[in-house]
Amino acid sequence: MRFALAVTAFAGTALAYPGLSSIFAQRATDCLTEADAKDIVDLYVRLIANYKDEDCEKYCADDFVDRSDSINTFIFRPLGEPTFATKKIFMEAQGTNPPFPVIVDGVDAVACESVGLRWHATFGAANLPSRGITLIGATKKAGFWQIKSLDVEFNSLIWLLNMGGNYTWEG
Template identity: 75%
Template structure:
């Protein structure tokens, strides 16, 4: 029997794509959240942002929690690229002084072993326009239940500024 070069190449490349038993990534050894657990974490995230209660943060934010957002950094005069709230305690203090706002979850677009990607919007304030955003939630199960370890959040900060009663001038 003769095999064509194309058939041999296809077989060889598919064999290379399969992991060997000794090459499993460390991620496959960890507990992975289910879609239902991810939905619960997203509900907790929404409460942390829209209806903050310190007890939620105490229980559901990991001790090594960090929040990063250049969108927020522009409003609080922090350098771009730096953590917005580098610790759980800093985040808690900030949330205590922030008024709640009506964040609505549009979709949970990705659930990975320990990460969730979602889209949301918030319509409020002076302009009452929807500011759309994305959030990546990193999680851990170190405490025995799923906790939020990191938040990476970006949103339309110009619309947010208008909603807060601010304005901007476009110079083009």
């Protein structure tokens, strides 16, 4: 009951002070819509599967960061550290990577400034599906939605096989 009274009092305060209600209204309009989230996911797929510098320049925030322990294992970076700490580093890496097919299996969460999705990629020597998850952080600082962060994890053993590598199981 106290919680309901506190909420009612807070809502009444917001109505009594027009400045507060406009802040709440603006905050709601600054959140991703489902259509915005779809656009962000489509952009993510383009950045990975069909990379172009102009997409990254425009649609990745200036303070962009990409984190992935799955990728860090391949490029010999310490686990837990940013994989591509800046937009420039990400652009240099993506510019040298061959494209690969990314199929979005589902968008499972859309919050105010983030999107969570599941995907898979089947390619290369083994041609096996490597499944992954990506959390996309978004920002609207430039006046339109941009990707601010990527947190990506996937089945790196299958990825290794698809790249023509191999592993030995020692049990």
